[in-house]
Amino acid sequence: MTPANGTPVRVGVFGLLGSGNLGNDGSLEAVLGYLRREHPEAVVDALCGGPEAVTARFGIPATRLHWYRGEYRTASRAGAIAAKGLGKLVDAVRTAAWVRRHDVVIVPGMGVLEATLPLRPWGFPYSLFLLCASGRLLRTRVALVSVGAATIGNRPTRALVRWSARLAAYRSYRDARSRDAMRAMGVDTSRDEVYPDLAFALPTPPATALSGPSGSSGSSGRVCLGVMAFHGGNDDRARAEEIHRRYLDGTIRFVRALVEDGRPVRLLTGDDCDAPVVAAILDAVDSPLVTAAEAASLADLMREMAAADTVVAIRYHNLICALKTGTPVLALCYAAKSEALMDRMGLGAYCHPAREVDADRLLEQFRALEKRSAELRHTLAERNLAAARQLEHQFTALDAALFPAADHPHALREAP
Structure with missing residues (x-):
């Protein structure tokens, strides 16, 4: 897809992708399938957990999500603690610079708004907040697509997740309970839709x-x-x-x-x-x-x-x-x-x-x-037939929300 100025739209994908979780990578595969089918001229790259794996499997350029490579290891020594702290500051700059290069950033599925498994607030929740805040400041549309959410008790994690959702330009959820959870945490979900998980858009083996x-x-x-x-x-x-x-x-x-x-x-x-x-x-x-x-x-x-x-x-x-x-x-x-x-x-x-x-x-x-x-x-x-139809509807909605200048007359709906 190429807008009126002749420059291909630049699309980023973001998340803990290429890190060994098959579900996360399946969500990415579904979104890349949609982009390649509907917007083949778009230039796509990733900011993700395992850039080498993403590039090798999906053939797109990828950048490491965290500057500090030991981000998900427990830091006990003073040097490691200092490096982690510095990494948070560096990541703020790196994330903003990456977001600035894109017209649209898609977070493909995954449980990015939940803490149903052990999760530290200054890990991925902080990274997601940096993404969504950078998108709002730099006028890059950030879309949380068919994501999972759950009510979060930990206050720092809850605050980061809530603000990430509020700052995104588009939100949809993979089930009604996820939308209800975000509403319970103070996010206006009145215009947010529920669709099946993105993995339902993947082809079933012949x-x-x-x-x-x-x-x-x-x-x-x-x-x-x-x-x-x-x-x-x-x-x-x-x-x-x-x-x-x-x-x-x-x-x-x-x-x-x-x-x-x-x-x-x-x-x-x-x-x-x-x-x-x-x-x-x-x-x-x-x-x-x-x-x-x-x-x-x-x-x-x-x-x-x-x-x-x-x-x-x-x-x-x-x-x-x-x-x-x-x-x-x-x-x-x-x-x-x-x-x-x-x-x-x-x-x-x-x-x-x-x-x-x-x-x-x-x-x-x-x-x-x-x-x-x-x-x-x-x-x-x-x-399964119903899920496939619902996801086709979601991709049509994404076209209208994320790429309005190219193929659709609809103006972008900014999520409150």
Whole structure:
């Protein structure tokens, strides 16, 4: 897309992208697909957590989000603490300079307005605030697209998230609970829309890729189990190890029960940090029926899940992958976003608390889910079609809001 002055529109994408989280990168993939389809002349680059990975996979230039490379390591020595502090000042200048080079910046999905997992205010919340404040000061349109949000108790984090949302030029949420949370935190959401998660815009693997391991169209009782290095959320730091141990012990007991029934179990992750959980399960359940997949993208996860009879998963985007392939899924829920997603897709009855994994109850729910497999597959097919239509509507709305000078007569709506 080229506006009247003949200069291609400069679009930036921003977030913890390329850092090993498959869901975040899937959201980026969806937005890049939209830009390449609707605005092929736009010049796109990223400010992100893993610039080398983003450039290698998506073919766009990328800049490191933080000047200080040890940003997400705990600083205990005076030198490291000083470097972190200096980094905050340097990042303010770097972020503003990056934003200034763009006409539009898109934050593609992700839970950028929530703290459902451990999060320090001066980490990503501060970075997002710098982005949105720079956008407002420098008149660069910043769009928070299909993002997740949750009510935040920690005051500094809450303030940074609230002001980030207020300063953005466009906001949409991936579920109604996210919009409600932002309203509860003092953001005027009267003109904000709710759309499905951006990952629902990704292509589902073709039919030839949806066969079982032997190449047939069916599976042989395989269960995909998505795992996570789960230690609770921001308010659970004092109990983090207890929560993790309970989650892991319950999950191991569940896997053992499946193996005793002769069911093959395929372990899946969604972030590089999940590898120790996979190792712990393989060590505890010594059986050839339990194997681990090496997935590098949401497409890889979808191929694995499409070849399964049933999925049990904890990570949000693992759930999305199962739902997109039409595979019945049982959710281990650690936040309201998972429950909202399952409700939206017609599987609200199949949720289990991740903090209190009860293997016996989980197995009971699992068997009830499998009894309704055919019915639920039909439901998922209908809900997936609806999600795809809703996201097409969102991309049309984005065109009007972010690129009004090129193709649309609509004026930009500045979010209050």
